[in-house]
Amino acid sequence: NFENHFPAxxxxxxxxxxxxxxxxxxxxxxxxxLKPVQFKxxxxxxxKGEFAGSDIPVTVFRCTSKALAANELLTWITREExxxxxxxxxxxxxxxxxxxxxxxxxxxxxxxxDIMSFHASKGLEARSVCLIGDSGAFEHNPLxxxxxxxxxxxxxxxxxxxxxxxxxxxxxxTRAAERCVWFVFPQKKGVSLHLDNIxxxxxxxxxxxx
Numbered sequence: 001n002f003e004n005h006f007p008a009x010x011x012x013x014x015x016x017x018x019x020x021x022x023x024x025x026x027x028x029x030x031x032x033x034l035k036p037v038q039f040k041x042x043x044x045x046x047x048k049g050e051f052a053g054s055d056i057p058v059t060v061f062r063c064t065s066k067a068l069a070a071n072e073l074l075t076w077i078t079r080e081e082x083x084x085x086x087x088x089x090x091x092x093x094x095x096x097x098x099x100x101x102x103x104x105x106x107x108x109x110x111x112x113x114d115i116m117s118f119h120a121s122k123g124l125e126a127r128s129v130c131l132i133g134d135s136g137a138f139e140h141n142p143l144x145x146x147x148x149x150x151x152x153x154x155x156x157x158x159x160x161x162x163x164x165x166x167x168x169x170x171x172x173x174t175r176a177a178e179r180c181v182w183f184v185f186p187q188k189k190g191v192s193l194h195l196d197n198i199x200x201x202x203x204x205x206x207x208x209x210x
Contacts, residue, residue: 019045021125022174023054029180029202030173033194037163038155051127051178058173059181060195063208066133069185072208073132076181080128081112093126095172097135118172129176132183134194135169169194 003011019027024047034040047053061076063069073094080092094115114126118135144157155163173180184195 017043017046018048019174020049021177022049023047023051023056023176023178025055025057025202026174026176026178026180029058029198030170032199032202033173033197034166034170035197037166038159039163040167049177054178056179057202057204058198059179059204059206061181061183061206061208062195063183063185066185068208069132069183073130073183076130076183077113080179090127093121093124093129093175094132095121095129095175096132097168098133118168121175122171125175125177127177128179128181129172130181130183131169131172134184135165135172166194 027045027047031045061072063072077092092113094113095118097118141157148157
């Protein structure tokens with residue numbers, strides 16, 4: 001409890017809402033995806049950067065298998081890399097929750113494409129960003145749930161990890177300045193834990209089944 005640890009005569013909350021990186025379209029999409037999270041700051045980001053007014057939606061490639069997602073990903077990277085090469089030294093970011101989502105294909109575009117985890121991308125940005133796979137579906141952990149309850153935490157361990165998966169995807173999505181694409185494929189608990197929370201007007205879905 002902040003007030004108990006830092007006593008003062010008065011308190012005031014300050015939220016940083018100006019976003020000088022992502023377009024408003026990307027910010028709105030990421031914030032809608034965050035809505036199921038129980039504990040979060042009540043703020044709304046306002047785009048202020050170069051691509052603030054871009055109307056390019058987050059594009060979701062909804063693939064029926066990881067192999068199809070990998071093939072579509074490689075096609076997209078090649079196309080984006082070729083496009084970007086005519087616009088100076090732009091780099092692309094390809095972000096994953098689990099390295100296995102990238103299918104172990106390596107990085108033949110090292111001079112222009114950075115491939116890293118969602119976590120590692122914190123603080124970075126790129127005009128074009130692709131997300132590979134979902135941000136994780138966590139297994140039930142009775143022992144850690146018991147520890148969390150005994151410690152008096154507001155959430156169980158399972159609930160905290162569920163919410164953290166949404167926050168992590170928010171971070172990854174908002175690395176993009178203008179273009180964000182997301183490759184999803186079937187996992188243990190469906191195609192995507194997070195996709196259903198985003199209003200259809202904020203995303204463009206491309207179904208890939210062959």
